[in-house]
Amino acid sequence: MSDNIRTVKNATCTFCGCVCDDMELTVDMDEKKITKAKNACILGRAWFAEHSIENHPAAMIDGKEVSVNIAIEEAAQILIKAKFPITYGLSDTTCEAQRQAVAISDIIHGNVDTTTSVCHGPSGLAFQGVGESTMTLGEVKNRADLVIYWGGNPAESHPRHFTRYAVTPKGMYIPNGKKDRTVVLVDVRKTPSTPVADIFLQVKPGKDFELLWALRALVKGRNIDPNIEVITGISLETMTDLVNKMKNCRYGVLFFGMGLTMTRGRHFNSGALLALATDLNEFTHFVAKPVRGHGNVTGADNVVSWQTGYPFGVNFSRGYPRFNPGEFTTVDTLSRGEADAALIVASDPASNFPRAAIEHLHKIPVITLDAKQTETTQLAHVAFTTATYGINTGGTVYRMDDVPITLRPAFESPFPTDEEILIAIKKRVHELVLAKRGATGARSEAKVASQL
Ligand code: SF4
Numbered sequence: 001m002s003d004n005i006r007t008v009k010n011a012t013c014t015f016c017g018c019v020c021d022d023m024e025l026t027v028d029m030d031e032k033k034i035t036k037a038k039n040a041c042i043l044g045r046a047w048f049a050e051h052s053i054e055n056h057p058a059a060m061i062d063g064k065e066v067s068v069n070i071a072i073e074e075a076a077q078i079l080i081k082a083k084f085p086i087t088y089g090l091s092d093t094t095c096e097a098q099r100q101a102v103a104i105s106d107i108i109h110g111n112v113d114t115t116t117s118v119c120h121g122p123s124g125l126a127f128q129g130v131g132e133s134t135m136t137l138g139e140v141k142n143r144a145d146l147v148i149y150w151g152g153n154p155a156e157s158h159p160r161h162f163t164r165y166a167v168t169p170k171g172m173y174i175p176n177g178k179k180d181r182t183v184v185l186v187d188v189r190k191t192p193s194t195p196v197a198d199i200f201l202q203v204k205p206g207k208d209f210e211l212l213w214a215l216r217a218l219v220k221g222r223n224i225d226p227n228i229e230v231i232t233g234i235s236l237e238t239m240t241d242l243v244n245k246m247k248n249c250r251y252g253v254l255f256f257g258m259g260l261t262m263t264r265g266r267h268f269n270s271g272a273l274l275a276l277a278t279d280l281n282e283f284t285h286f287v288a289k290p291v292r293g294h295g296n297v298t299g300a301d302n303v304v305s306w307q308t309g310y311p312f313g314v315n316f317s318r319g320y321p322r323f324n325p326g327e328f329t330t331v332d333t334l335s336r337g338e339a340d341a342a343l344i345v346a347s348d349p350a351s352n353f354p355r356a357a358i359e360h361l362h363k364i365p366v367i368t369l370d371a372k373q374t375e376t377t378q379l380a381h382v383a384f385t386t387a388t389y390g391i392n393t394g395g396t397v398y399r400m401d402d403v404p405i406t407l408r409p410a411f412e413s414p415f416p417t418d419e420e421i422l423i424a425i426k427k428r429v430h431e432l433v434l435a436k437r438g439a440t441g442a443r444s445e446a447k448v449a450s451q452l
Pocket residue numbers: 013014015016017018019020039040041042043044045158159160161
């Protein structure tokens with residue numbers, strides 16, 4: 001280790017949706033390496049330790065190094081010529097970059113979608129259907145005496161969710177931490193999170209909706225057939241006990257994960273859980289919140305929502321935003337072979353999308369912005385290497401409870417930020433659109449300018 005050491009206090013880990021902002025980073029400024037990440041969990045430590053400045057071109061076309069300006073020109077030409085250009089990803093970059101990506105989609109009358117469509121998209125639909133009784137994680141820490149996790153395994157996916165926010169921390173009205181809380185876990189199998197729970201309910205796979213609906217009925221004082229156990233795997237006695245605990249707690253919270261949103265029932269499951277939280281507010285204070293995965297997927301939801309009115313799966317082909325999951329979500333636009341160009345920002349769909357979608361990605365010009373090399377950057381026609389958000393760039397991210405947090409970068413990167421590249425593409429796309437629509441006069445120019 002060199003003598004050129006810098007300490008960054010209150011830095012933020014952007015590896016998962018907990019977005020812990022109490023990191024103390026020790027940075028070897030000569031080696032450009034983070035040698036220690038105090039307060040980070042095992043995932044956060046790996047995130048910081050594995051970060052290094054890659055010896056890689058900042059821009060490539062078909063695998064050959066080019067200047068960033070040439071790559072921007074090529075990207076803009078592709079997007080402007082496409083009939084159905086799509087933008088996808090966005091959950092691992094800053095809000096400042098996200099807003100530029102939405103603006104580009106708007107200008108080129110394209111499609112914009114985020115990784116929400118393959119994780120908590122059903123929750124996004126459910127929010128619109130039944131609303132959301134919400135909170136911040138600070139409130140949970142200070143007030144929640146009944147904490148229920150449904151369809152998730154935070155011990156492995158969000159290791160500090162228990163220790164920093166919801167289970168063990170002492171709060172203003174929870175002076176003894178875990179001793180003052182009852183923790184319930186609902187899942188289809190035991191996981192490393194199970195030992196944390198005071199009560200574990202093993203629901204039958206695919207029967208979350210039935211269990212949630214039965215709990216709603218009990219909350220409302222309805223009679224339930226004891227045979228509900230045959231359907232859900234949970235006895236009526238256990239359900240009744242849980243409902244009593246829910247009605248009689250001072251502050252209850254339902255956290256839910258993809259074990260609920262991506263199994264049979266999907267948005268009906270999320271809607272049933274949100275409705276249960278709302279029902280319980282007749283008796284006590286009860287809230288619900290999805291446990292989000294990517295570091296700024298919540299920011300993506302917020303930015304796309306405040307710019308278009310919808311959280312994901314938005315299409316601008318008619319000149320105004322339309323929302324239709326299943327039609328304008330990226331798995332679908334690719335699998336049906338509709339998209340004819342793709343701008344992928346900080347995401348790797350080629351490694352986890354269905355085969356038909358990946359095969360189509362191989363057939364169309366793809367533009368990528370990513371800090372690391374991935375299967376998607378490998379197939380890209382135009383690939384930009386960008387700085388890592390949170391470690392090399394400042395900006396804003398949203399924690400999973402919709403609290404915006406300002407990033408404190410550890411050291412500079414030689415690569416441009418996602419925001420810088422997207423601003424340059426937007427500027428060039430704007431010029432090309434004006435040139436293309438020039439014949440229609442000044443009115444169209446004013447319209448495009450108003451979209452920036
Ligand atoms: S819980 Fe998530 S945000 Fe917090 S340190 Fe671990 S990986 Fe980073």
